[in-house]
Amino acid sequence: MITENDQPVMEASPTSAPGLPGVWLLPVALLIFYPPFFRGLFFSQELLLTHVLTSAVFILFCLRKWRNGATGLVEGGMDWPVLLLVGAYLLSLPGAVNMREALEGFYKVLNYFMIYWLVREVAVNLRISRILLIVLFTSSLGVALIGIAAALGYISYPGAFDGRYIMSTLQYVNAASVYMGIMSIIGISLAVTENRLPLKAFYGLATFMLMVVMLNASSKGAWIAVLASVVVYLAAIQKIKRLESVYLFITTLTAAAVVSMRVLPFLITKEPVPPAANTIISELGGLTEFGSSSFMSRLDFYSDALEIIRDYIFFGTGAGGWNSLYHRYQDYLYWTTEVHNHFLQAGVEAGLPGLLAWFGIFCVMMYCLYRLWRRRDSLNPSLWVLICGASSAALGLVSHSLIDFDLSIPSLQILLFALLGLITGICNAEFKERPGNENGAAFRVRPGVSRMLSGLVMAFALLLLTTAGLFALAAFHAERAEKAVRAGQYPQALNHYENATRFDPLNGRYYAGFARFCAVMWSKVEPDNIDSPIYKQAVSEAGLAEGLAWNDYKTMVSIDETYRILGNEEDMVRTGKRVIELNPWVIDGYDRLLGTYVGSISQWIERGDPSRARDGTKVAVALAEQLRQQMSRFKGKGDWEGQALEFNDSFKIRLAQVYFHQGNYKEAVNLLESCVDEELTRGEHFQALYAAALHRSGQQEAAAEIIISEKKQPGDFQEAYDYFISLQPLNGSES
Numbered sequence: 105m106i107t108e109n110d111q112p113v114m115e116a117s118p119t120s121a122p123g124l125p126g127v128w129l130l131p132v133a134l135l136i137f138y139p140p141f142f143r144g145l146f147f148s149q150e151l152l153l154t155h156v157l158t159s160a161v162f163i164l165f166c167l168r169k170w171r172n173g174a175t176g177l178v179e180g181g182m183d184w185p186v187l188l189l190v191g192a193y194l195l196s197l198p199g200a201v202n203m204r205e206a207l208e209g210f211y212k213v214l215n216y217f218m219i220y221w222l223v224r225e226v227a228v229n230l231r232i233s234r235i236l237l238i239v240l241f242t243s244s245l246g247v248a249l250i251g252i253a254a255a256l257g258y259i260s261y262p263g264a265f266d267g268r269y270i271m272s273t274l275q276y277v278n279a280a281s282v283y284m285g286i287m288s289i290i291g292i293s294l295a296v297t298e299n300r301l302p303l304k305a306f307y308g309l310a311t312f313m314l315m316v317v318m319l320n321a322s323s324k325g326a327w328i329a330v331l332a333s334v335v336v337y338l339a340a341i342q343k344i345k346r347l348e349s350v351y352l353f354i355t356t357l358t359a360a361a362v363v364s365m366r367v368l369p370f371l372i373t374k375e376p377v378p379p380a381a382n383t384i385i386s387e388l389g390g391l392t393e394f395g396s397s398s399f400m401s402r403l404d405f406y407s408d409a410l411e412i413i414r415d416y417i418f419f420g421t422g423a424g425g426w427n428s429l430y431h432r433y434q435d436y437l438y439w440t441t442e443v444h445n446h447f448l449q450a451g452v453e454a455g456l457p458g459l460l461a462w463f464g465i466f467c468v469m470m471y472c473l474y475r476l477w478r479r480r481d482s483l484n485p486s487l488w489v490l491i492c493g494a495s496s497a498a499l500g501l502v503s504h505s506l507i508d509f510d511l512s513i514p515s516l517q518i519l520l521f522a523l524l525g526l527i528t529g530i531c532n533a534e535f536k537e538r539p540g541n542e543n544g545a546a547f548r549v550r551p552g553v554s555r556m557l558s559g560l561v562m563a564f565a566l567l568l569l570t571t572a573g574l575f576a577l578a579a580f581h582a583e584r585a586e587k588a589v590r591a592g593q594y595p596q597a598l599n600h601y602e603n604a605t606r607f608d609p610l611n612g613r614y615y616a617g618f619a620r621f622c623a624v625m626w627s628k629v630e631p632d633n634i635d636s637p638i639y640k641q642a643v644s645e646a647g648l649a650e651g652l653a654w655n656d657y658k659t660m661v662s663i664d665e666t667y668r669i670l671g672n673e674e675d676m677v678r679t680g681k682r683v684i685e686l687n688p689w690v691i692d693g694y695d696r697l698l699g700t701y702v703g704s705i706s707q708w709i710e711r712g713d714p715s716r717a718r719d720g721t722k723v724a725v726a727l728a729e730q731l732r733q734q735m736s737r738f739k740g741k742g743d744w745e746g747q748a749l750e751f752n753d754s755f756k757i758r759l760a761q762v763y764f765h766q767g768n769y770k771e772a773v774n775l776l777e778s779c780v781d782e783e784l785t786r787g788e789h790f791q792a793l794y795a796a797a798l799h800r801s802g803q804q805e806a807a808a809e810i811i812i813s814e815k816k817q818p819g820d821f822q823e824a825y826d827y828f829i830s831l832q833p834l835n836g837s838e839s
Contacts, residue, residue: 148208
């Protein structure tokens, strides 16, 4: 039992060797302190380096334990569902729709397990548990100060302040708001359990700073989640601590609101009545707007996610599956890389096992808290307050992740699993060597099973250490390659692209970038020479990229553009069709593929093969019909993002040329006359095709007017017109 003078809850956990927790406090504290400062580790390069650091600390810690005779790493309790989550993502790999993204997702959850386990191992007494919470709180304070300093113009951090909202290092308003809010709860719990007045004042002031950022991030969903967590925290703690916590919460929140609505906007804008002062009021006014576009869009995300889960229920799509598949399930065009509900995201990625794992994590957490709650009167009061603060913060983060993608930001996942590890460590410590069912960790593991699981985890940790290091090197070289291309340093770019693909051979984007570089170089240096080495390398790299990124829409668009530079019709058709399959709501895909068909038709005509050209027109018309059918699927719901799915002028002109080749001149004229883009309609190609279609449809006078007008202009109109007039209808008749 913890005493009032903060004596250890236990000397060591059942699998710990004496002295280990104190020795490893510093590296564990470092692992949970720095992640928010590097854009939340949302981007690959920072996350890969974190994988290296975490796995290195984990492996060294385990080796030290084994050296001291503790061979089992897995105790039971929370270890089971967290390991199940790792296993669920491992099982998703064989059927993953994007292997590289799925592997990265598996590495993420493995990292989270290691963070959880390390914190659980070191959190063996009140003193260390408090230190870990102070580390997490200090990290959030640093994030808050960076956001405020960026808003005031003292520092420059990309995305920290956009002129209206403070997003700080997380670069996303909702995540920044909920992060500041839940860490404010921990700040209050630290303040009310601190007897030294200077430190109590520091925690109060720091909590005030966090609340300033929370309010200026202006996320009503985050505010609701934080408020619910505060209510849970206040309801669970002792009465004397509750009164002090309420007082501290109200005073810091009131002060933060005044500063946010009056002082901070004036300091930012230097205006007597700053326009940003109404931001918080407008957000509060929107708390009950359940018909808002944001709310309705999320419902559509969830509906599409449920359909994907239904189709991949057993093992999921692997991480990255949502981003690869959602366009094929949506009823209108929207763009989002995340589901905005972490549990549905986990269901998409890891199927039913992933959902069960998350359900198990929170069931075990509630069980641990229940066990501690039953003994709350005999616990050190400070310990119980800190437990309530940590669990309420975890609750707030998880509840908000039901409507947003906070837990897709790795630093917030690390925070969550650190809190889970701390709660589990305290629970295991408090119930060590108690009789009956309260003997240390719940659902204990047999020693043989523990050693087997430990060996597997260690093997995967070694794999993570190795591959994350190689992937980080690949990311470095890919970035340097792009910089070399922009600087015109082509030999250096070639070398960096080769290194990027060598160190990360599963990343289709690197091969796609390499292929595009080679294709552009070929088009500049020796175009039309398909026997040149650089042409062959471009084709080879594009083929590798295509195989690895078959379900990656943006990468396939890049590969399609590369094939267009190379001029390989067969490849252009194949990738063009795939681009439409991956996202049938973007008109550009149809337009590019129709352009390929039109070019192919012209080539077959020039080669004297009207039969092949006729087949080409049928395929082109079928593509137009496919577009019409896709357009009919849109029922006018949701907020369409991007260019409308319709026959745009570019598509109309190309389709009109197809109809002209078929001899359907009236339809060609109708399409051309419906075009409104002046830049396109003034072009020589358009005018020549329009005049020829008018002439063939019996409107010779109108055609003559265009011919007379265009002859006065310099250019190749007459040559293009003569070409169209010379063509015979491929269908054998005119209409």
